[in-house]
Amino acid sequence: MRALVLILAAAPAAADPQFRPVPLPTDHVYSGGWEHFVGGGLAAFDCDGDAMPELLAAGGEAPMTLLRNVTPSVGGDLAFAAGDFPEITGATGAYPLDIDGDGTLDLFVLRVGANMALKGGPDCAFTDATADWGIDGADRWSTAFSATWEAGQDRPTLAVGNYVDRDDPDGPFQACDGNQLLRPAAQGYDSTPLTPGFCALSMLFSDAARRGVQDLRVSNDRHYYVRGGTEQMWQFPEVRLLGPEDGFDPVSIWGMGIASTDLTGDGLPEVVLTSMGDQLLQFARAPYAYDSAPYETGATAHRPHVGDDGRPSTGWHSAFGDADNDGREDIFIAKGNVDQMPGNAMHDPNSLLMQQADGTFREVSDIAGVASDARGRGAVFDDLNGDGLRDLAVVNRRAPLEVWQNVTTGSGQWIAVEARQAGGNTRAVGGFVALRLPGGTVREKEITVGGGHAGGSALPVHFGLGDVQRAEVRVTWPGGTATDWTPIDAGQSITIRRP
Numbered sequence: 001m002r003a004l005v006l007i008l009a010a011a012p013a014a015a016d017p018q019f020r021p022v023p024l025p026t027d028h029v030y031s032g033g034w035e036h037f038v039g040g041g042l043a044a045f046d047c048d049g050d051a052m053p054e055l056l057a058a059g060g061e062a063p064m065t066l067l068r069n070v071t072p073s074v075g076g077d078l079a080f081a082a083g084d085f086p087e088i089t090g091a092t093g094a095y096p097l098d099i100d101g102d103g104t105l106d107l108f109v110l111r112v113g114a115n116m117a118l119k120g121g122p123d124c125a126f127t128d129a130t131a132d133w134g135i136d137g138a139d140r141w142s143t144a145f146s147a148t149w150e151a152g153q154d155r156p157t158l159a160v161g162n163y164v165d166r167d168d169p170d171g172p173f174q175a176c177d178g179n180q181l182l183r184p185a186a187q188g189y190d191s192t193p194l195t196p197g198f199c200a201l202s203m204l205f206s207d208a209a210r211r212g213v214q215d216l217r218v219s220n221d222r223h224y225y226v227r228g229g230t231e232q233m234w235q236f237p238e239v240r241l242l243g244p245e246d247g248f249d250p251v252s253i254w255g256m257g258i259a260s261t262d263l264t265g266d267g268l269p270e271v272v273l274t275s276m277g278d279q280l281l282q283f284a285r286a287p288y289a290y291d292s293a294p295y296e297t298g299a300t301a302h303r304p305h306v307g308d309d310g311r312p313s314t315g316w317h318s319a320f321g322d323a324d325n326d327g328r329e330d331i332f333i334a335k336g337n338v339d340q341m342p343g344n345a346m347h348d349p350n351s352l353l354m355q356q357a358d359g360t361f362r363e364v365s366d367i368a369g370v371a372s373d374a375r376g377r378g379a380v381f382d383d384l385n386g387d388g389l390r391d392l393a394v395v396n397r398r399a400p401l402e403v404w405q406n407v408t409t410g411s412g413q414w415i416a417v418e419a420r421q422a423g424g425n426t427r428a429v430g431g432f433v434a435l436r437l438p439g440g441t442v443r444e445k446e447i448t449v450g451g452g453h454a455g456g457s458a459l460p461v462h463f464g465l466g467d468v469q470r471a472e473v474r475v476t477w478p479g480g481t482a483t484d485w486t487p488i489d490a491g492q493s494i495t496i497r498r499p
Contacts, residue, residue, distance in 0.1 A: 041093025093454025134188010146450025
């Protein structure tokens with residue numbers, strides 16, 4: 001078994017993580033027929049400037065729901081209030097990003113129908129700017145999204161993944177729609193097809209080869225492409241589909257979500273790919289080349305771990321994050337049956353996989369209190385009240401959205417970092433935040449937009465520290481320029497601005 005090397009020597013002996021449910025002002029349910037079996041994304045971002053992230057949930061046939069974060073103080077009990085938001089139905093998901101470079105987060109909303117780009121304004125006000133920005137919203141069944149800023153551009157390149165072509169009379173099987181690449185042009189955006197498409201359910205721009213350019217990984221659902229399709233990697237800027245001759249050995253899975261982070265410290269990111277059946281943890285062996293973790297690693301999360309339903313699990317949103325701040329990245333996976341698929345578990349609790357000192361993973365979601373067996377879809381695994389502990393929220397199909405506050409006792413120290421720069425790419429997407437621990441160990445995380453399942457976060461980059469009280473941070477900006485190492489005391493969130 002491949003061992004992980006990013007382990008703090010003095011990690012605290014914390015108890016198992018603990019979460020408690022948070023009451024919500026409304027029972028938001030992701031609803032709808034066949035076209036909303038997939039999707040159900042959740043976005044987390046601060047739209048009112050109080051450093052307490054809001055939540056925006058896709059509703060399917062129901063309207064989207066904005067939950068305003070009204071937690072009374074940093075570290076206080078999580079609290080939400082219903083927020084005003086445009087009445088948008090047909091939404092499968094949403095991603096926050098600053099599209100127009102004005103410093104305020106906007107939203108790209110995925111829909112069954114025309115996608116929408118919403119301009120963010122003061123106090124969580126959003127207006128439809130799709131036409132004003134020259135973005136082709138199309139009229140398809142969109143289920144995946146990612147964005148990057150290419151060299152020399154002050155506006156983002158947008159990748160949109162589409163599911164089944166609803167107009168194909170021979171569908172739905174073997175009727176996957178093509179995907180769409182939107183690149184900045186003199187007047188708005190040029191739309192270029194990304195074909196073949198194999199029913200994309202997750203996309204992620206990431207510098208997977210550490211060559212200074214983000215490439216596009218696409219996770220595809222074998223259920224509808226049936227055969228002949230695979231996971232995909234598009235190399236940029238030339239937009240070339242990679243294959244075995246490039247070192248990329250595609251796998252065919254029922255792909256639904258992507259999570260990415262460097263677990264081993266070699267500079268190349270590992271990935272978790274969710275699926276029906278095994279959830280694949282893949283280690284980067286070389287640029288674009290991956291080895292699937294052996295079963296003994298404990299990350300497959302292939303069947304329900306509580307209850308008596310022994311059928312295969314269905315994984316959706318996946319996310320890396322340190323649940324107890326011991327310095328080791330854990331994995332959260334939202335789970336749930338597509339709808340009534342008899343070959344898969346109907347009672348399929350979420351998974352929270354805690355990384356152990358030997359690099360294996362241990363399931364604790366039932367102990368932690370987050371093993372809901374509702375039909376989970378999109379999720380957020382981030383600090384929602386500023387106390388340095390990652391909280392959880394999950395959108396469910398046919399059941400209300402759930403939020404849990406992390407109340408783990410005996411957790412380790414932490415640091416969170418936001419990067420800001422002038423120009424179009426205000427959030428430094430494509431850059432890296434690095435942490436250097438006493439003794440010289442360096443951990444690094446990439447700033448990305450995309451991945452997960454139909455939703456993502458625009459929040460500070462979070463590091464668990466274990467017992468470490470002080471560390472150094474550095475930002476490598478898009479383009480390769482880096483800041484000096486800056487000493488930071490634990491227990492705070494800081495912003496580093498590019499001169």
